Every structure is written in C-alpha cells, then in structure tokens.
Amino acid sequence: MAYHVIVGLEMHCEMKSKTKVFSPATNAYTPSANTNVNEIDLGFPGILPTLNMECVKKAIMAARILNCEIPKKMMFDRKNYYYPDLPKGYQITQNTMPVGVHGNIDVECNGSIINVSIQDIHLEEDSAALDHLDTMSLIDYNRAGVPLLECVTDPCITSADAAVAFLDTMCKIYQYTDISDADTKKGQIRCDVNVNLQDDNGNYITPKVEIKNINSFANVKNAIIYEYERQSKAYEEGKMDELIQETRRFDEETGTTVHMRSKVDAIDYKYFVEPNIPPFIIDDEFVKEIASQIPMLALERKQMYTDKFGLDELSAIVIVKEKSLADYFENCVKIGIDAKIAANWLNGSIISFLNKEEISISDFYLKPEFLKQIVDSLNEGTISSKQAKEIFNKSLEERKEPKEFISSDNKQISDEKYIEEVIDNILANNEDNIAAYQNGKTNVFDFFVGQVMKETKGKANPNITKELLHKKIDKS
Amino acid sequence: MTYLDKDLTTIHEALVNKEVNPKELADEARSKIAKTNGKLNAFNLVIDNEEYKESDSILCGIPYALKDNLSTKGIKTTACSDTLKDYVPVFNATAYEKLCDSGALLIGKTNLDELAMGGTGTTGNTGIVHNPWNISHMAGGSSAGSASSVAAGIVPYAIGSDTGDSIRKPAAFCGVVGFKPSYGLISRYGLFAFASSLDHVGVFTRNVKDAAIIVDHIKGYDKKDMTSIRDMDDVSLVNGLDGNIKGKKLFYIDEICNKDNYDNPKTKEMLDNFDSLLEKAKDLGFEVYKESVDIKLLNAIKPIYDCISCAEATSNNSNLTGIPFGPRGNGENVMDMMKDARTKGFSPLIKRRFVIGSFILQKENQEKYFLNAKRVRRLLVEIFNKLFEKYDGLILPCSSAGAPSLEQASDKITRNDIILENHLAIGNFGGYPSITIPCGFIDKMPIGVNITGKFKGDANVLNMAYALENTLEFKNQTAKGEF
Incomplete structure (x- = not known):
C-alpha cells in the first residue's frame, strides 16, 4: 500500500517585549554576555516571578490568529528538570491550560492553500544559552527568561515543503503582529520535528521520531527528507527493528539525523501548577480588545494586492514578505502613487538599495511622500526616467528631499x-x-x-x- | 539599665528622650549575644556596625534580628545549609528592605532548621538552638533563633517565616508572641522558598501590640510578589487594637480539645490550662463555642502538609546545584557536578524530603498523592472558611505540651497526638492570620494558645489576642532560664 510522510511541528519563537517574561531584565539581543540579567533570571534563592502582561497579550493575539480556543483562565505550570542552562531547576510554562488550544491556520504551499491544525500554543520562558568550547562550557544568562511562544501542530503535515511553508507563515504572522522579529539568523526560531510514515488508510506504519532543536528552515526540510528516506528504506526492506520511538538530532555537516535517546529514557518533567502566579480570569472584553488590534496579515494582503491593485503574483509575494515593505507599499498607494508604479519602484530600485546597504525599509530615507515627488515629476514629464533614477540616488546620498533636485538644477527645460x-x-x-x-x-x-x-x-x-x-x- | 527586653514603645520613648542612643542599643544587643550565644546559639552572624536610615518611624534605631532565610544584600544569608554557607545575596527581601527604610537596625541573622525545613531548631548546619527558659530544651523550629533571641530579651522583635507552624510553634515553646499574617500581607520576595503556597513571613515579639506595629511596617502590596494582597495597604493593624471584643465569637474543635482522646498527663494539663483560658475569655466578653470537624480530615492535616510541602520544596530548591552560585561540585560532566554539589550540600533529613517530594510529583504518583493532597487541602479550607463566616476566630492550644527536651527532639512524630501537634498548618492551608500568645507554664516551660481568623481578618485576630493577652500575666515576659 502507498504511504507518505507525516509531520508534526513544535515551533519555539522568542518574543519581542521590553522586559523578560517573568523578570524586569531587558529582553533584547546583545553581544555582551550576562548583561541583561537580574537575580530572577539567575534563579537566586528567594526570587519570585512577575508575569509580563505585554507577553500575555501577544500570546492571546497569536492564539486568536491561529483560531484557537482561549481558556477562561490564565495559569502556568512548572516543568522540572536539571540542566545547567536552567538556573531555577524548572521552567515556567503552560501545561494544564495553554493560552490557545485546538486551532488551525491556512498556509500557502506551492500555490495551493493547506490547513494546518494546531494542537496548542503556549507561553513560557527560554533557558540560558550554552556555548561549548573545547575545555569548558560558558553560560550566557541573557537568554534565560526571554519570553517564548511554543506552537504545537497536530501530526497533519504531509511534506517537507508544507512544513517549511507553515513555519514561514508563522514567522510572517509573528512579524506582522510585532509578536517577534522571528529572525532565524538570530536563533529566534527553533523547531522540534516529529516524523513518521502513514499509509493511505491513516495508519502509522513506523514509530514516531522526534528531531530536536533545529534552527533553520533548510535544516527542517533536510531533516524531514532524510527521515522519510531512512524510515521508508527500513520499512521497504523489512528492517523494522531499526525503527524505534526515539529522539534524534539533525547533524548539519552530514545532513543526517543521529540517535539521542529512546522512549524508555524519556524524562518525567513532574509538571505542577506554578504556585507563585495566581491563576487569573481572561475575560471576553480583554480578548476582544486584543483581537481588534490584529493587523491584516500577509496572505490576506497578498490577495488584496493581486485582486484589487492588479499586481502580478510574484510582485505581491515579494512585497508581503515583510510587513514593513507591505506597509510602505500601502502608504504609497494611499497617498496616490499608482499601485503598479509603486510596486515597480519597491521591487526594483528600493529593494536592491536595501539589500546593498543591508538596511531595512524602516531605515530607508525616501518615505512614500518623497518617492511621490519623483513619480509625479516623471508623470508630468518634467524629468526623464533616467533623471528619476539619478534623483533617487542623489536624494539618498545627500539625504535631501527629491524635490530639491527637481526644482533647481535638475529640472528639465521644456521652454x-x-x-x-x-x-x-x-x-x-x-x-x-x-x-x-x-x-x-x-x-x-x-x-x-x-x-x-x-x-x-x-x-x-x-x-x-x-x-x-x-x-x-x-x-x- | 537594659532596654531591649522592653516593648517597642518604651524603647522608642527612651530614644526620643535621649536616655539612650541607637549605638548603645546595638552594643547592648551585641553584648547580650556575646554573653548568651554559646548557650543559646540563636545567632550565626552579628552585624558589627549600627548603620540605619534616619526616619520618624517608631522602629528607627532599634535593633532587631532576622531569620537567616531572608535575602540581605551584601550580608551572608545561609538558611543554615552547607549549600549556601558562603552565599552573599545581591538583592534584598522586601520585608527587610521595608525595615531598612523604617530605620530599623539589623543586629544579626538567626539560626534555623536547614532551609526552614524542620520543627525543632536542631537541624541547621550551625548546630542546635536552645530554649532560653531551659537550655536543655529545644526552642522549636524552624524559626528557632528568632524565637530564642526575643524570649531571651536580646532583641525586642525578630522576623521569622512560617510554612507549617515555624513561627507559632517556637513562639509557644519560648513563651513569646508569634504572628503569621494572612498569606500575601507581607511580600515573600527574598524569602528563601520552602513551599511557596504555604510560606509566610511573620514576626516574634513579646506583646501583641508590637507584633501589630512590626507587621504594619513590613506589610503591603509588592509588585515583585504576584500573590501579595493589593487591598490592605491602608489597613492599620495597630490602630485596630482597641481591646473591645464584646460579643466576639471564638470556637474550638472538640476532636482536638477533648481530654478523653489523650493519655499523656502533660497534655491533660495543657488542656486544663486551655479550659481555664476559655473561662477567662468568656469573662472578658467573648462567646466561646464548641465545634466539630470530621476527624478523618483532621488526621489528614499532617500527611497533606507533608505531601504539598515536600513536593514544592523539591522544586523550589532545584536551583541549588552549585552552578550559578554555591560551592561547585566535582564530576566528569556537569550532571555529575550538580549531583555531587547536592549530595554534599544537604543533610540527610533534607535529602529525604526532596526524595519524598520528587516521588510525589512523579507522573504515576501525582494524582494519588499530590493532587489528592491539594484536594483535601481545599476541602479543609472550605470547611474553615465556612466556620470563619460564623465565628471571629478559632482558639486552640499550640501543642500537646511545652518544648520537648533535646533528648526527645526528633522530627519523626510517633506520638498519638498528631492532630494537636499539627493543626497550626490549617493557618497555612488557608492563608489565615494566626497568632500565638503565651498562656502559662507546664513544668516551668512556657506554653502558648493560638487564635486564627478568616483570611484578611488580621486586625480582628490581633485585637482578640490583644484583649486576651491583657487578662494574662505573660505580656512582655522574658525567659527566666540560665543562659
């Protein structure tokens, strides 16, 4: 009988917030180790957690976007285990009552929409970061207590591409809502991937393998493909004894997965309700208000750009890649720049400038109003398209409004x-x-x-x- | 002339009238410690300066002692555990910080049972704490040094912590007042956690008014403690002490106070004392009632307490690995290093609690032990909440007898008076305000009576104790033993 790969994802995302989730220490990336730290992050005797409501609101927003059921009560649990990156000896997380359960989200994969069902999404704290050197390991507590959102899908994803499409969609959601920068390069996204094989009747034909702590989408894809091949080979050859329920890790150098521990060695985390954070009621008004702050998300915007503004699919995809680009584009349209012209500028000169300078659009000098000065002059025929390019560059170089170059020496003589x-x-x-x-x-x-x-x-x-x-x- | 064996108001007036200055008071405390510590072993650290903030508080310039499980920035805080023997905190406990702001003068840190887990005052890494009424008897625990130092007249008050009865029992054994306010009235921030859902900060004094004064200074909503009470900042406990208790209703529990249940003559003596106390209470204007509570539930108090406290304790103390702080263990790898640090760092009694706690939290045992313990706790709390709707307070003897001699000292309870010895934990289960005041002697050792009231009813509980205290002759007593 035919079979296919079946994947479930656990996606951890570091959230953006002023302070950490249970302490007043700054939550920001910094290259100097152990600077954004206070006694709570170090787990010193006598510390107590204080819940950061900014994180709670963002977690509820994420749960809403994922169409989750939101419980009536907010509560936290302790996950107990010993590890040098866990200063308290327990992690505060949500086990009994996650902020969202039973959700689903549409994901676009290779031109078609698939629906991924979400088991739960919960708020927790990150551990410290370990840096293993040859003769010692260093601990950076800057990361200890950074807010994390963990989103767990049902085992419902049927290809490596779909898994990556889901992760990509989630990143966009986090970026669009400012929940997180979701920057994989900064290690803000980490995934655990569950892989096994399922026949066409829906029966699992190989045991579930969990691949822990993958930090890039390319590796997620490679790990799934490798596991699919490894499991199907063993299955085809009747070597089922090679397959056990286990935890593996992905080895980037060899592109393979490696055994870490089997099910029998599974850790009992001894979860219990965190006594220092009294459960509190999440009332409907609170959720409603948060929901009203959800901006229009990438998929919806892309559809609007193609359907309403007449952009081609590819331009629209490039623009919605980042919310700031999409916002820039929409602001251009709002102040009267033709949508297609704005898209051409954005996808041409502007993005190549951003890439060259390695800056983001928020640091881009030419605001939509400035771009409009160039576009208008071009329309009026006062400047040539060659001049428009020159004015664009000059304006960026000298950080002066384009109209200064148009009105004075660059203005065409048509007299x-x-x-x-x-x-x-x-x-x-x-x-x-x-x-x-x-x-x-x-x-x-x-x-x-x-x-x-x-x-x-x-x-x-x-x-x-x-x-x-x-x-x-x-x-x- | 000594001052520190007097009440706070007297000492404060002496300071205001310039009969004495804070330096002299600090010297008095230090010389008393120097003289007595060899016998009492109440202190493990004495502060050799008399720095304090100027303030107009009644506490300004008056020495006090702090249980050594409250975090003091720059001052060693050990919880009497080898694991923390050189630990110098980088932050202040809120209660301590508030005392600093009031100008209170910290004179020393007091000994306790290791990590506050124990009821004898004999298990700390600094040795046995002795009872100043008779040094061959225990002071009780875990706030042993705080109780002993107040009873000995070394300081007028001392801060303690109470998870099962760790203030109220040693207070009874040492013949002083011990008050544990409502859960959350005093911030737990900086109190080394034993069992978070049961832990309270509280105070030892030699009279009820002083207890109200101290708690007024250290209570208050603290944004660092999410369990702290938000709506009692404006309550003045000391202003609530008018002694007017006419018509206040007290109840006692028949299953605990019925003499027929006990064989021990000392317990019978204790209950005789209690009976006469109830008569005095009635004479004062209290109404006193007998209530009945299911004996099965009362018998469950001790096992519930053990389950919940051990489970929370094992998690709360998982930070003591020698990695971020504390003595680094040896080992081939980091897990072995942590194991080594924890094996060497704790006494067998502590390790026993951790093992029990860990067992109780295991997936296959949680339902049966931990969750059932929490359910029975809630059942008990519901019963007492109902009783507190009907009555102003519960009045009970604090123990089955006075402080045991150190030869009998044991943390393993084998006697048949388990309920009488453990009922004070009800106050921790429900977060109720609960106060012990001295009410007499058996064989020259002091005994105490406890009044517990409804959650947030601190002012009422203190006022009832205040009225009762005034009819007894033990107010402001100091220990008469040789030490």
Whole structure:
C-alpha cells in the first residue's frame, strides 16, 4: 500500500517585549554576555516571578490568529528538570491550560492553500544559552527568561515543503503582529520535528521520531527528507527493528539525523501548577480588545494586492514578505502613487538599495511622500526616467528631499522659445556642419543635440530639442 | 539599665528622650549575644556596625534580628545549609528592605532548621538552638533563633517565616508572641522558598501590640510578589487594637480539645490550662463555642502538609546545584557536578524530603498523592472558611505540651497526638492570620494558645489576642532560664 510522510511541528519563537517574561531584565539581543540579567533570571534563592502582561497579550493575539480556543483562565505550570542552562531547576510554562488550544491556520504551499491544525500554543520562558568550547562550557544568562511562544501542530503535515511553508507563515504572522522579529539568523526560531510514515488508510506504519532543536528552515526540510528516506528504506526492506520511538538530532555537516535517546529514557518533567502566579480570569472584553488590534496579515494582503491593485503574483509575494515593505507599499498607494508604479519602484530600485546597504525599509530615507515627488515629476514629464533614477540616488546620498533636485538644477527645460534661441546660436556658428549634415552625414545630428545639452547643462528636454533641430536643419 | 527586653514603645520613648542612643542599643544587643550565644546559639552572624536610615518611624534605631532565610544584600544569608554557607545575596527581601527604610537596625541573622525545613531548631548546619527558659530544651523550629533571641530579651522583635507552624510553634515553646499574617500581607520576595503556597513571613515579639506595629511596617502590596494582597495597604493593624471584643465569637474543635482522646498527663494539663483560658475569655466578653470537624480530615492535616510541602520544596530548591552560585561540585560532566554539589550540600533529613517530594510529583504518583493532597487541602479550607463566616476566630492550644527536651527532639512524630501537634498548618492551608500568645507554664516551660481568623481578618485576630493577652500575666515576659 502507498504511504507518505507525516509531520508534526513544535515551533519555539522568542518574543519581542521590553522586559523578560517573568523578570524586569531587558529582553533584547546583545553581544555582551550576562548583561541583561537580574537575580530572577539567575534563579537566586528567594526570587519570585512577575508575569509580563505585554507577553500575555501577544500570546492571546497569536492564539486568536491561529483560531484557537482561549481558556477562561490564565495559569502556568512548572516543568522540572536539571540542566545547567536552567538556573531555577524548572521552567515556567503552560501545561494544564495553554493560552490557545485546538486551532488551525491556512498556509500557502506551492500555490495551493493547506490547513494546518494546531494542537496548542503556549507561553513560557527560554533557558540560558550554552556555548561549548573545547575545555569548558560558558553560560550566557541573557537568554534565560526571554519570553517564548511554543506552537504545537497536530501530526497533519504531509511534506517537507508544507512544513517549511507553515513555519514561514508563522514567522510572517509573528512579524506582522510585532509578536517577534522571528529572525532565524538570530536563533529566534527553533523547531522540534516529529516524523513518521502513514499509509493511505491513516495508519502509522513506523514509530514516531522526534528531531530536536533545529534552527533553520533548510535544516527542517533536510531533516524531514532524510527521515522519510531512512524510515521508508527500513520499512521497504523489512528492517523494522531499526525503527524505534526515539529522539534524534539533525547533524548539519552530514545532513543526517543521529540517535539521542529512546522512549524508555524519556524524562518525567513532574509538571505542577506554578504556585507563585495566581491563576487569573481572561475575560471576553480583554480578548476582544486584543483581537481588534490584529493587523491584516500577509496572505490576506497578498490577495488584496493581486485582486484589487492588479499586481502580478510574484510582485505581491515579494512585497508581503515583510510587513514593513507591505506597509510602505500601502502608504504609497494611499497617498496616490499608482499601485503598479509603486510596486515597480519597491521591487526594483528600493529593494536592491536595501539589500546593498543591508538596511531595512524602516531605515530607508525616501518615505512614500518623497518617492511621490519623483513619480509625479516623471508623470508630468518634467524629468526623464533616467533623471528619476539619478534623483533617487542623489536624494539618498545627500539625504535631501527629491524635490530639491527637481526644482533647481535638475529640472528639465521644456521652454521651446529658450531652446530655439540656444539652437539658433549654435547653428549660426556651425554652417559647415549644417552643410555636412544636409549632404548626408546624418550622425552630425547627434553633434547638434550634444551642443544643446552642453549649453543647457543637460537640462533641455531632449524630445523638444530633437524636434526643433529637425525642423531647422532637415531639408524640406 | 537594659532596654531591649522592653516593648517597642518604651524603647522608642527612651530614644526620643535621649536616655539612650541607637549605638548603645546595638552594643547592648551585641553584648547580650556575646554573653548568651554559646548557650543559646540563636545567632550565626552579628552585624558589627549600627548603620540605619534616619526616619520618624517608631522602629528607627532599634535593633532587631532576622531569620537567616531572608535575602540581605551584601550580608551572608545561609538558611543554615552547607549549600549556601558562603552565599552573599545581591538583592534584598522586601520585608527587610521595608525595615531598612523604617530605620530599623539589623543586629544579626538567626539560626534555623536547614532551609526552614524542620520543627525543632536542631537541624541547621550551625548546630542546635536552645530554649532560653531551659537550655536543655529545644526552642522549636524552624524559626528557632528568632524565637530564642526575643524570649531571651536580646532583641525586642525578630522576623521569622512560617510554612507549617515555624513561627507559632517556637513562639509557644519560648513563651513569646508569634504572628503569621494572612498569606500575601507581607511580600515573600527574598524569602528563601520552602513551599511557596504555604510560606509566610511573620514576626516574634513579646506583646501583641508590637507584633501589630512590626507587621504594619513590613506589610503591603509588592509588585515583585504576584500573590501579595493589593487591598490592605491602608489597613492599620495597630490602630485596630482597641481591646473591645464584646460579643466576639471564638470556637474550638472538640476532636482536638477533648481530654478523653489523650493519655499523656502533660497534655491533660495543657488542656486544663486551655479550659481555664476559655473561662477567662468568656469573662472578658467573648462567646466561646464548641465545634466539630470530621476527624478523618483532621488526621489528614499532617500527611497533606507533608505531601504539598515536600513536593514544592523539591522544586523550589532545584536551583541549588552549585552552578550559578554555591560551592561547585566535582564530576566528569556537569550532571555529575550538580549531583555531587547536592549530595554534599544537604543533610540527610533534607535529602529525604526532596526524595519524598520528587516521588510525589512523579507522573504515576501525582494524582494519588499530590493532587489528592491539594484536594483535601481545599476541602479543609472550605470547611474553615465556612466556620470563619460564623465565628471571629478559632482558639486552640499550640501543642500537646511545652518544648520537648533535646533528648526527645526528633522530627519523626510517633506520638498519638498528631492532630494537636499539627493543626497550626490549617493557618497555612488557608492563608489565615494566626497568632500565638503565651498562656502559662507546664513544668516551668512556657506554653502558648493560638487564635486564627478568616483570611484578611488580621486586625480582628490581633485585637482578640490583644484583649486576651491583657487578662494574662505573660505580656512582655522574658525567659527566666540560665543562659
């Protein structure tokens, strides 16, 4: 019978917040170790957690977006285990009553929409970061107590691509809502991947394997593909004894997964309700207010851009990649820039500038209002498209509004009378060249255009110049 | 002339009238410690300066002692455990901070049962704490040094902590007042956690008014403690002491106070004392009633307490691994290092509690032990909440006899008076305000009576104790033993 891979994901995302989830220490990335730390993060005797309501609100928002049921009560549990990165000897998390359960979310994968069902999403604290050197290990407590959202899907994802599409969608959701920067490069996203094989009747035909702590989407994909191949090979060859319920890790260098521990060694986390955080009621008004702050998300925006603004699929996809880009685009449209023109600028000059300078659009000098100055002048014909590019660059270089370059020296001269005067002067001093032209040396025409440009410092409208020249020197 | 054996108001007036200054008071405390500590062993650390903040508080410039499980920035805090023997905190417990702000003068840190887990005052790493009424008897625990130092007249008050009866029992044994307010009235921030849902900060004094004064200074909502009470900041406990208790209703529990249940002559003597106390209470204007509570539930108090406290304790103390702080263990790898640190760092009694707690929390045992214990706790709390709707307070003897001699001292309870010895934990289960005051002597050792009231009814409980105290002759007593 045919079978396929079946994947469940546990996605951990470091949240954005002013302070950590249970302590007043700053929650921000910093390269200097052990600076964003206070006694609570170190688990010193006598400390107590104080719940950060900013994180609670963001967690509820995420639960709403994932169409989860939100419980009537907010409560936390302790997950007890010993590890040097866990200063208290327990992690505060949500086990009894996660902030969201039984949700689902639409994900676009290779052009079609799939629905991923969510088991739960919960709020917890991160552990410290360990740095293993040859002779010692270092602990950076900056990460201890950083708020984490853990989203657990049902085993319902049927391809590596779909798994990556889900993670990508989640990252966009977190970025669009400002819940997190969801930056994999900064280690803000970490995944546990559960993989096994299922036949077409829905029966699991291999034991579930959990691959822990994968930190890039490419590795998630590779790990799933590798596991699929490993499990199906053993299955096909009847070597089922090679397959056990186990925890493995992904080895980046070899592209394989490696055994860590089997089910029998599973840790009993001895969960119990955190006594220092009294459970509190989440009332409907509170949830409603949070829900009202959810911005329009990527998938919905993409549809709007193609359906309403007439953008092609690819441009729309590029623009919704980042909320800040999408917001920039929408602001352009709002102030009257044609959507397609705005999209062209954004996907052309602007994105390549951002990439070159390695900055984000929020640090981009040309606000939509400034871009409009260029676009309007171009529309009016006061500048050429070549000049538009030049003004774009100059404006960024000198950090001055484009209109300064348009109104003063860059403004095109379209005054026919003036251009005619200039032409007449040139012609008066070039009788031989007129003759040569009229005798068939047509390239002399460009010489005259060049002279006009020289005289007007390049500002003469080239079309008018050419037109007038033709009128004056062409044989009638 | 000595001052520190007097009540707070007297000492304060002496300071105001410049009969004495804080330096002299500190010297008095230090010289008393120097003289007595060899016998009492109440202190493990004496502060050798007399720094205090100027303030207009009644506490300003008056020495006091702090149980050594409250975090004091820059001052060693050991909880009498080898694991923390050189631990110097980087932050202050809120209660301590508030005392600092009031200008109170910390004179020393007092000994306790290791990590506050024990009821004898004999299990700390600094040795046995002795009872100043007779040094061959225990002071009781776990706040042993705090009780002993107040009883000995070394300080007018001392701060303690109470998870099962760790203030109220040693107070009874040492013949002083011990008050544990409502759960959350005093912030637990900086109190080394034993069992978070049961832990309270409280106070030892030699009279009820002083207890009200101290708690007024250290209570209050603390944003660092999510369980702290938000709506009692404006309550003044000391202003509530008018002694007017006409018509106040007290009840006692027949199953605990019925003499027929006991063989021990000392317990019978204790209950005789209790009977006469009830008569005095009635004469004062109290109404006294007998109530009945299911004996099965009362018998469950001790096992419930053991289950919940051990379970929470094992988790709360999982930070003591020698990694972020504390003596680093040896080992081939980090797990072995932590094992080594924890094996060496705790006494067998502590390890026993951790093992029990860990067992109770195991997936296969949680339902049967931990969750059932929590259910029975709630049942008991519901019963007492109902009783407190009907009555102003529960009045009971604190123990089956006075402080046991150190030869009998044991943390293993084998006697048949389990309920009488353990009922004070009801106050921790429900977070009720609960106060012990001295009420007499048996064989020259002091005994105490306890009044417990409804959650947040602290002012009422204190006022009832205040009225009762005034009819007894033990107010402001100091220990008469040789020490």
